[in-house]
Amino acid sequence: MTRNAATRDGAGRSPGLSIVVPVYRGATTVGRLVEALARLRPEGGLEVVLVNDGSPDESDQVCRALLDQAPVPIIYVEHARNYGEHNAVMTGLRHARGRYVITMDDDLQNPPEEVVRLYDHARNGGWDVVYTRYAKKQHAGWRNLGSRFANLVADTLLDKPSGLYLSSFRCMSALTAEAVVRYQGPYPYIDGLIMQSTQRIDSLEVQHLPRAEGDSNYTVTRLIRLWLNLATSFSLIPLRLAIFAGATMAALGALGAVAVIVEALVTANRPSGWASTMVVLLLVGGVQSMMLGVIGEYVGRTFLSANGKPQATIRSVEHAEPLRATAPSAAASARQPATR
Known part of the structure; x- marks a missing residue:
């Protein structure tokens, strides 16, 4: 097995498929996921890009053990802290070298067997992006409700095909991945960036399994932050809604003022109505x-972006190739310096 620093345009033959997996509290599942992916035989071969997004459990040790075993080519990227799923996916896309890239979670709710189906559907159909959809989602009720709300908001704010379900289990071409990672700001929203890059999009129904271990890492707070990213990073509609709300209240106020004047003129009593x-x-x-809050959200994000808030800070990057009979017996591990 050999290890060396890896980048998107790293040396060696580009695989047909890269699989980007953001890892957070995935110590008990990411090993099983990589083992299952290693049994797949997609056209052109595959590589796995693991991005440890500041996970507080033993995910780092598990991922480094996978580097030592290397059942498939693995690129392991460690973030210096937790930045969020979409930031981790952006890091993974920058290091992926495949002609197509699949993003998927580390919780085994997306069966690895569906990976080749998704890849072949995108490749054979000439699609830039293929999203997955589920006949039945195995999430908690509140999480399903939040997902439906997010997709409803996306239908309004994003230029996407109506009814398209935005899933984190998706396949995109290298062309689309390159367009997505041009975004350097601290608040990425992958699906919004995809919709700005291409309209050659399709969907494929796949199986969705119950979570193998633990609970979802998404909390109500995280979902609200995700909605804010969607609403304020790719649309001016919230600002226009604030203008509409202000105009409506001004019109109602004018009508109220007219009513008060009329009451004062036609009645002898002083107009009442303190309540x-x-x-x-x-x-x-x-x-x-509310309007000030919407404006403040835009201004605050602009301020943080202008001040250079990082999308992610990378602590280390390691690349492991599986041992082959013709390969050298061993090579020293080299790590890429931290970059932004």
Whole structure:
């Protein structure tokens, strides 16, 4: 087995397929996933790109043990801290060398046997991107509801085929992957970047299994952050909605002012309605706060991007090839310096 630093245009023959796996709390599953992937025989061969996104468990030790065994070519990238799934996928895409790239989670909910089907569907159909869809998702009810909401928001904000389900188990061509990784900002949203790159997109129904170990790493907070990335990174619609809300409240306020004047002119009593006045003030104040929050989100993200907030900081990159009878007996391990 040999190890050396690897990049997207690294030396050696490019494989037909690269499989990018972001690893977070995957110590109990990532080894089984790589073993299953090693049994696949896709056209042109495959490599596996593991991106340890600051996992707090023993994922690092497990991934390094896989480098020592190397059942298939493996590129192992370690982040200096946790940046999030989409940032980890961006790092994996930058190091993948295949003519097609499949991204998938480390939790074994996507059967490795579906990888070749997905790859062949994209390759034989000439698709730039193929998403997977599920007849039945094996997630908790709240997570399925969140996914449906995210796809509904994406239908509105992204230029995507209506009804297309955005899954993290997807296959893309090297052309699309190269276009996606041109984005250097700190808030990547892979599907938004894909929709900006191509419209040659299809979907394929695959099996979805229950989670093999533990619970989902996505919490409500993480899902909200993901929705904010989607809403504020690829569309001005939230700002336009804020303008519409402000205009609507201004129109209602004008109607209310006319009603008060009319009441003062046609009745002898002083206009009453302290409670209704307070309701209107609170409603208007709430809408104004919402609009300021939307604007602040855009301004804050722009400020952090301009200040050079990193998309990810890479601690190390290692590349392992499987041992062959004709290969040299051993070679020293070399690590690529940390980059951004």
